[in-house]
Amino acid sequence: MRVTIEDLPLLHRQGKKLGVTSVCSAHPLVLKAALRHGRDTGTTVLIEATCNQVNHLGGYTGMTPSDFAAMVETLAVTEQCPKDLIVLGGDHLGPNPWKDRDAEEAMGQAQAMVDAYVRAGFRKIHLDASMGCKGEPIALDDHTIAERAARLAGVAERAAAESGGASPIYIIGTEVPPPGGANHALDAITPTGPVAARQTHAIHAKAFQSAGIEDAFSRAIGLVVQPGVEFGNQNVIFYDRVKAHALAATLSELPPLIFEAHSTDYQGQGPLRELVEDGFAILKVGPELTFKLREALYALDLIASDMVPDYGERPLYHAMEELMCGAAKNWQSHYHGSDDEKRVLRHYSYSDRIRYYWASAQARTACDRLFKMLKGRKVPATLFHQHMPSAAAWADLDCDGEEIVIGRVRQSIETYERACGT
Template sequence: MTDNPLQDIAQWRGRPGPSGIPSICTAHPMAIEAAMRCTLPTELPLLIEATCNQVNQDGGYTGMTPEDFRVFVEKIATRIGFPADRLILGGDHLGPNPWKDQPADQAMEKAEVMIRAYAAAGFTKLHLDCSMGCAGEAVALDDTETAARAARLAAAAEDARPEGGLPPVYIIGTEVPIPGGAMEEIEGLELTSPDAALTTYEVHREAFTQAGLQEAFSRVIGLVVQPGVEFGNHNVIGYDPDAAQDLSNALPRMAGLVYEAHSTDYQTREALAALVADGFAILKVGPGLTFVLREALYGLDAIAEELFPGARAHRLRDVMEASMQAAPKNWDRYYHGSDAERALQRHFSYSDRIRYYWPDPAARDAVAELFDLLGDRDLPETLIGQYLGALYADVRAGRLAPRANDLALAAVERLTQDYIFACGGA
């Protein structure tokens, strides 16, 4: 049986080539295509992850099951010529979170069905997250119960994985905000202590052993910790290597493991590289990808209005506002302040909860109309400088075609390149 390409990620730092890997956490087809285009010329495989709320047996907020998501990604790969054997699919926060308002036994049964679906669909990187309490339980469970439930889900995944398929690798731990990110401005963070990280590791090892899953535990490759990075609606907490040094120094005491860093969106290229150098070898990015894509789409929206005033019944931004107002559940409880402040957050928050609305039919139609209107024509450099300034230099230098589709993809590629550079894949 061929080993999972991530099985030995803890040894990558000691050999030539990449020393970490970006984790692309998005279901937006343009963001996925951009990540594929960036990764293709590198030595890295491409890790694409879906969350429990985004993709599950009930469809999640994307309407996709794990099998649907796999087919969706593979179709994009086929279209642009990205090799299927370089794709790694992952599942994030797999546990009872989507059903935590139900009693634990019911929620865990549904979590088992979900992780079986992920494993059966060929997802080979699985984050086990059973830390949240269900109906009638504390908000956060203790390490022992969390680990016991994680082992239960690992057993389900092992049972459901396809015969002859790659054995999955597992991620444990969950010292991050709930799926979807923080809900407010972040003033400070408490880093995971080395003792807490070691305890999480040992308690999970014991739980797997008691469940007869020693071999599966040998495929635990990562531990989710809080290294001191996060973003809220308005601000970003940057990585401080000095503050994380004790946590980094504890990693060699967990043989074969790396740290997985969540919420690395909006970190600088230098901060991302420092994270990888300190052992945070898996860098997860999600809202940041669709944030820069939204910037590009809104810039193109403005360019279209300059070139073809009144040609559309509604501008893209107006369509997105109407979609969010018609279905406020994905932003209403996350955004605070006056009506004007909440209006600003709907479109420009770092949390990027507008990403939930791109799959809406009205949004898809508006984006399609925008690209149809702009077509394959070369857009004026002066308008690119005005509304897509970050891409202007590449257009002027001839490195980037001044066309709508190329510009939108390039916005995501620029961000993805920061992650590839940080992981040593450039």
């Protein structure tokens, strides 16, 4: 069943508990899996990029919003996914990448970024100006956050009008887990309180009105709140709907809205379905998908080591270890403990900081070699059962490593879609 993100608030009010999966990744194989799933099922393919990942200056991927949109368009053609199924979103759009600068300078960069996103065809815009800039508190007060969000929305409205694009749909609210998961073990997460949720909506409504963009606020369909889910490096906090009951009930006291749930990775179908039923109708997932990608790549690395004489002993694993140790900035503040403990975390943490390295030339070369060495070989079922039982259906067929990886990622996407009821 095709559900658009605009449909979600009314559907929830009508008692139709449906949702949309938001795929937050820039990895081509993850995106291929999402687009292929959309092609085969006719469901909405919501793909989002974050402010740190993709921005007008390149972000850590080196891509601008127009670059990212072009990549998705090219992959969609390859996967034969209809263009009208695809929605591009921008996540946490605000001054976060420049928060070490004065507020006006950081907001100037954020405005340029939002302008670039909207002109590139991104339609779902999450406004997040919650972080303090140079000389400000780490967490800002609600009124400052809302005023800055409205300022960014004004930029988005002008960009859409000038470029002739569709009017943006907004997600407001900022009470979310740390992007990419927590960097320590967690025992529990407290859901957002009902009063805080109502206050967030009311203050944003007033800020948009003061900025003269009430029409833009009428397209704010979602509120980001903390439902009580999170993952750390080695554990997951699962959704407890009893604890979130008061928050979920708040939706009936607000204009037609839904909640957007961040960091839903690793929850599994049962908790995800409960989230959707309780009004968390946009489920964001990212690290889980690249975790599954890494899991499949490393399994194929082991299979090739076992069956291809000239391949070597886990060369992909060793290439990634060398790469991460040589450029530690993307994981060193997240992983702690002894050298052995950090080595395990580098490769197998739920926070999946290894995802920052797959785009490097060294990683791409190692993956390409892996796929080439296995291409066309018939892998016996016994090896799949040893290293990757979920791919046992590929036994004794001409091996295509890329297809196996895409299939493994797609299994997670299918779990989300079942939870969404579509």
